[in-house]
Amino acid sequence: MTIIHDDLMTPEVINDPHTYYRALREAEPIHYNEKWGGWVLTNYDDVVQVLRDQYRFSSDRMGFLARELSEEQKGGYAPIFEVLSRWFVFADPPFHTRLRLLLNPLFTPKIVGTFRPMVQEIVTGLLDTMEPRGRMEVVRDFAYQVPMSVILALIGMPDLDREKIKHWSEQIGVFFFIRADEPRRREIACEGVTSMVDYIRPLVEQRKNDLNDDIISVLIRAQQEGGLDDMDVISTIILLIFGGHETTMNLITNGTLALMRHPGAWEKLHDDPSIVEKAVEELLRYDGSVKTTVRWAKEDVELKGTTFKKGERLLIALSAANRDPAQFSNPDSLDLTRDPNAHVAFAHGIHTCIGGPLARMEAQESLLAMTKRLTCPVLETDDLHYVPSVIHRALEKMPVTFKKRS
């Protein structure tokens, strides 16, 4: 049997998580990782079962973190706790249910469809700038710009401050990315959260006198009906900024890279744009932007002979489940018209990504426009670096050259 090491941060695992997780799934699909301090699940069926069981598994990340910290340590994390403990992505029902049902109507496939022309316009504008240059750094010049423009518009925030917002968002990200290479990660994340709160608070106050149909207004109206406080409103806005651009940015980047690396894939999408919906689903499955998510056992739970003790944590390896041969034929092949394709890239269960329909549409329009206007890009360097994170699948930079299609 292969000996599986427990270091999820080695360059090999960060650069190619799929090989590591395949070996782990084949050897021990429910594995206790001593170094990470919890169970790692890599089978599709097990992953789906846990994600759909909100009764026995919790998402209360900050609650469980609080139990691990001393009072003094918690004090150092105070701004992070104040905001992130109000994020419904890290909450169980009933708090989660309240916010999910409040915000869900803003992200339905039908509503998202009405944003499509706005996204097309943003993508066109970016490519108008990039096309004559013949090169771009995909992450920063394109993949980040599309979802950031969209989410700021939907929330109702001024676009001119996007670089500041991006900077604070990245600082908060240091906390999630579990950046082993950043010893000051707690301080940096606190600084990002505090700056973001100070920036958003006056915007919310101002909007109270001038409500419209943006997300800030929806939250304020809900607050006026009762049950939410000012910090709930501000924290939810920060969550939507963070979740609204980071992961979609990585989906567009990873998707572009996958199309570039598979001979014929770029041209296939160019020649037949009608496959774009299936193609994006496959790119989500093949190399999505979120590798893992975490759950905590609320009670002792038995799964296939293994018992998770109350309070133990589980690393749910979405990207491993998405390559499980028991669920997907030829799982390591990119098949742009794969059908069926019941991937778990947006998770399953009550925490299924609320922005999934929006991310799908943004990726579809981005990839359609790029394949339509540009020849298949070529990497300027093979030396690509992924952010050292257990959770996110994020390229630091991806410089490419291309030609305008004649």
Added chain:
Amino acid sequence: MAGKVRVTVDHGKCVGTTICVLTVPKVFALDERGQAIVIDPDGDTIDRLRYAEEQCPQSAIKIGISDGE
């Protein structure tokens, strides 16, 4: 006379968000795999059903009115 309401859930798409169950609990419930099933297609008004159909992030719910045959 109004037609008969038909409600279906595509289990190839349903990921168990439970939004339909929370929205129209008399119509939908969860099966043992955590996916939505229809328990009573007439359990709520057609407007509420249409709303639940729209709210599904996976577009897994379809509401139809069949002629009473």
